[in-house]
Amino acid sequence: MDVNNTSRARAAGYSRTSLATQQADFNQHLLEAAQQLNLVVISNRVSAFDPLQPKTGGLAAALEPVVEHSGAVWMGSSGKLGDGSQTLGIAEHGQGRVAKLDLPRKHYSGYYDGFANSILWPALHSLPDRMAASTNHYESYQEINKFVADAAFQFRDRDAIWVHDYHFLPLGAGLQKLGVDKPIGFFLHTPWPEPKMMEQVPNHRELMQSMLAYDLLGFQTNWDLKNFRDCLRNHLGLEFEHGVVIGASGHTRCQTFPIGIDPKQFARNASESLAKPDPYVSVLLKKLGGAKLAIGVDRLDYTKGIDQRIKALDQVLAAEPRSIVLLQVATSSRPEIDAYRTYKRDVAGLVDRVNDNHGLEEWRPIIYENSPFSQAQLAGLYRAARIGLVTPLRDGMNLVAKEYVAAQDPNDPGVLVLSKFAGAAEIFDQNEALLVDPAHPDEIAAAISEAANMPRKERVQRWRAMMDKLEEYTIHDWSAHFIQELHKSRVTVRAVPTSSLLD
Incomplete structure (x- = not known):
């Protein structure tokens, strides 16, 4: 099924109603969905719940209101390492609580730097050359998952548990082994x-x-769901029928839930940026010297394709000198891992080379920032940029693509240049974004030139189609949809597996 149609069908029960009745800071339908379950959320890290700090990704934006307004518990790492005790530091946030756990020092490096981020992360992004296997990493990964499951067991009387991301693939099995039957x-x-x-x-x-x-497995796109189904067939000999697979633990439903953003909030932030210009944005615009602004916002991660993007800009500037200035925001990521330190050094070297080759004393084609910006600041920067560059080698969704669209001026929007291997490319088609192969700088360069010279009428048409999709399925719809689907599992009786499924 086409994910665009799927998103619209799902959203019809949520956002067409909620857009008319949406509260300023919280969608009522999300609160109602969350209150049906006395929920526990588990992720590697938890939100800081600090309105002055930028939210790093969609997870915080999606789950903060669930915790604060429905009484959910959000459990995750404290960011500190401990001796293996399972004492939880619990803080109240609205009606809910955040429970932080010091992960054991003995296994943390093997779990996080090792198996999670040197094996699983590159594998999930289909980058085998980046994998660095070690025999003890898998053991540490399992030990941390067991440790977190043991700590979460104290919440076993709650109605349901929602686990997030590749750090905790086996966590559900650990909870089930302990006797959690929710x-x-x-x-x-x-x-x-x-x-x-x-x-x-x-x-x-x-x-x-x-x-x-797990009772319910959620994926970003149809592509991911198809790959998982193929892996079940090829590696486990299991068939996936009508969205359900029957394994040794019973029925598991598998669905797509394409994560969204809060487009209205980004639009408000962008509009407010015009009323109260940010000093950084004002200075930046003066530095353009008649060039058009492009923006990239990423973690300094080798999956993001920042190096190929800079090589593309090099080609554009060779053909059209002083035509484009790129603001590349690249916040530091996993500096303790060798591959990330090397990538950071390589990107910095490319930036220097392009600036030396094409810059002048008073003008530089790349403005390179390693510090994070708040969401309000980013909204203003997005609106100022004629071109949004989102060119990861592969990505689950990439919310920057959606944020850039939401922040645009409806009467004079910019153009999104998007990797066809980002999950967002399953939402935005070629008539909306300019889709490119992120491994080919020449394709990116051609798209940058096309975006810079695109007529206003076409820009408006493309933007309007993308914005409609963002408003149809927001981050709050995503949360409510998953929670409601998980709620259905309360009445699902686990199947007794046949012997063939255990082989």
Whole structure:
């Protein structure tokens, strides 16, 4: 089924009603959905719940209101390492609570730097050359998952548990083994790879079998869901029918939930940026020297394709000198991992080379920022940019693409240049965004030139179609949709597996 039609169908029951009755800070339908379940949310990190700090990704934007308004518990790492005690630091946030856990020092490096981010992360993004396997990493990954499951067991009397992302693929199996019999859902924020890629992950069959302990598995796109289905067939010999697979633990439903943003909030932030110009934006615009502004906002991660983007800009400037200035915001990511330190150095070297080749004493074609900006600041920067560059090698969704669209001036919008391997490309088609192969700088360069010279009428048409989709399925619709689907699992009786499914 086409994901655009799927998103509209799902949204019809939510946002067409909620857009008319939406409260300023919280969607009522989300509150009602969350209150049906006395929910526990588990992720590697939890939100800071600080309105003055930028929210790093969609998870915080989606789950903060669930916690604050419905009484949910959000559990995750404190960011500190401990001796293995399972004492939870619990803080109240509105009607809900945040529970932080010091992960054990003994296994943390193998779990986080090792298996999660040096094996699973590159594998899930289909980058086998970036994988760095070690025999003890998988053991540490399992030990941390067991540790978190043991700590979460104290919340076993709650109605349901919602686990997030690749750090905790086997967590549901650990909870089930402890005797938790409440519905347990899982959402993967990254892509899911094809079978040939997945088989390069150590213990991949065991990992996939453990995932079938979840009652509900959520994926970003139809592409991810298809790949998971193919992996079930190829690696476990299991068939996926009508959205359900029957494994050793019973029925597991698998669905797509394409994560969204709050487009109205981004639009408000962008409009307010005009009324109260940010000093940084004002200075930046003066530096353009008649060039058009392009913007890229990413973590300094090798999956984001920042290096290929800069090579593309080099080509544009060679053909059209001083035509484009790129503001590249690249916040530091996982500096303790060698591959990330190397990538950071390589990107910085490329920036210097392009600036040296094409810049003048008073003008630089790349403005390179490694510090984060608030969402309000980003909204103003997005609106100022004629071109939004979102060119990851592969991505689960990439919310920057949606944020850039939401922040545009409806009467004079910019153009989104989007990797066809980002999940957002399953939402925005070629008649809306300019889709490119992120591994080919010449394609990106051609799209940059096309975007810079696109007539206003076409820009408005493309933007309007994308904005309609953003308003039809917001971050709050995504949360409510998953919670309501997980709620259905309360009445699902786990099947007794046949012996053939255990082989």
